[in-house]
Amino acid sequence: MSDAAHTEMWEKLNLDISAHEGLLEVLGKFYGDIYLSQENRLNGMEYLDFVLSEVHGLRIKEIQDAKATGKKVIGTFCVFVPEELTLAANAIHVGLCSGADAGTDEAEKLVPRNTCALIKSFIGFKLARICPFTESCDLVVGETTCDGKKKAYEAFGKLVPMHVMEVPQTKTTDAKQLFKAEVLRYKEALEELTGVKITVENLRKSISVVNEKRKALQRLSRLRAADPAPISGRDALLINQVSFYDEPERFTQSINTLCDQIEERIAQGGGVVPAGTKRLLLSGCPMAVPNWKLPYVMESSNAVIVGEESCIGSRNVRDLVDDSADTIEGMLDALVDRYMKIDCACFTPNDERMVNVQNMVKDLNADGVVHYALSFCQPYAHEAIKLQDVLSQKGIPMLSVETGYSMEDVEQLKTRVEAFVEMLD
């Protein structure tokens, strides 16, 4: 994945070149082992392979070229930051690096050790100067979805230009009013940063762009209900991960092309695994690139993942924005309505998630659920207990897993996942 032609660009971004090279090397090897070794992959995945191989290269170049024409870059960590507004303000919206152990020692000087790997990782990537996305940002938008994050942004805000949106913790009318005020505040921040006024026209266009992206991902999700599974869970996760980095219209087109291929494959009765392979729903915390450990373990245990009930998955794509409004006010309301449907574990109560997981199990013909919580992630650890109760009442088997990004527990994870799959017979 390393490309000397990009080195100059990385130097300009003030990356730590040798540390970054090390990261790309590890990432490349990891990608080869976990992705390129798969059998029966679809041709359409070559596009994703290319995008990922160039995620720190060509994509960054594209972003730098856009910046040279005056475009601004917004980095985010969460599906609560409305991409529609970012695009309407003619800015680029990207997810930031946070899926690997990087700069942990340095990060632990700013946040407590018992902080989840994702938070430590985004701080570590910044401190180690190895994320070209973070270094390209004109503004980083945080959100208060958990105590760990909201406190971490206090420290992170000293390192990058930071804007924090308050995400409410309930879904009452007052809470929605609060979120609307935050959406308005984000809109103003964007307008000030970019000098672009958000209008009915540009917002309508961006709502449509993002809706189309989500529709393509929804189409992919529906196709995964087929048995044999037409695409591996690893590849589907990758697609969801890339949806946070890639140029949205190009991405939508590629995913629709891939879906055409999948439809053909299903029509021919083909699949990525034999029919009857045990089908698992992966549920819980988001998995940023290259957090592929658990999916890899699952798919190396005689099972296939048929859905991701996650922020990098269904939580980001399930709901569209109503596009019928024709005033800014109406459009903002539509945005608020859509974003407040997200069933993040930060909400209390969050009973809709319990229902949504059951629906996904049913719609995707899953045999069981593997619940993934990052170690020290309180909200999802709590919901794991709740979900286990709800699912066991419905006779749906669930395995609860708590882990981080390091490889120290791979063998134990394997034993637990394999035993869970054996249990499904």
Added chain:
Amino acid sequence: MFGGIDIGSRSTEFVLQEGGFVVHRAQLPTTFSPLEQCKRLLEGHSPEYLVATGYGRELVKTLDLPYSVGAITEIKAHALGAHALFPEAQTVLDIGGQDTKAILLNSKGGVVRFEMNDRCAAGTGKFLEHTANVFQVDIENFGPYALLGNQPPLINSMCTVFAETEATSLMAQGVRPEDIALALHKSVVRRTGSMLKRVGLAFPLVFSGGVANNACIRKLLHEEFGGAESICIAEEPDMCGAFGASLWAEVCFNA
């Protein structure tokens, strides 16, 4: 004849059986060359089908053997073994070298739910082995040694290393070493008890795995959860996984 081989972190067991009747059993320490130990155990035997379990379960497949080899997890193996030995069993506790598992069974011996210690060695054979070192007592004699205690202080730490620290400071306070040893055993039973409760402990409970040979843990478990009618222990509890694997080999062969 059907074979089961259980390659654990500390010891490797091999069982040959047919229709539930064991015709051969053997055990060797796993050492640092588990593959060599497997070869030694398998030498001179030719089962129709072999199923491996335990940490090294994938390793056996790398051997060039003239018969088919499959693999299952320890969880399934212990469930199968425990059910065959005690058909009424509803829960299995397997404390091995580096893992503790609590398994809830259905009436056919299938796994309904399980819990496993993640990562650290709290409450495992490793914990006992490590703390036995503090007393300079062999692991085989650590149980009887602890049974000499009668006034155990409370050991709070579940972490193997911190428990050792705690034991050392108790010694420095003049507490009798036998009492500290007993306290360490109690902490293992406390830990496994909560794991058992999480899976929905029901009786009879089968106690399997190498730690089931420890007389003190057995006694404490009986004190905590009732007598012989509610807790069953096989004659050779460390063979239970290999036995379960050999039963599965027969199932696979006949399928």
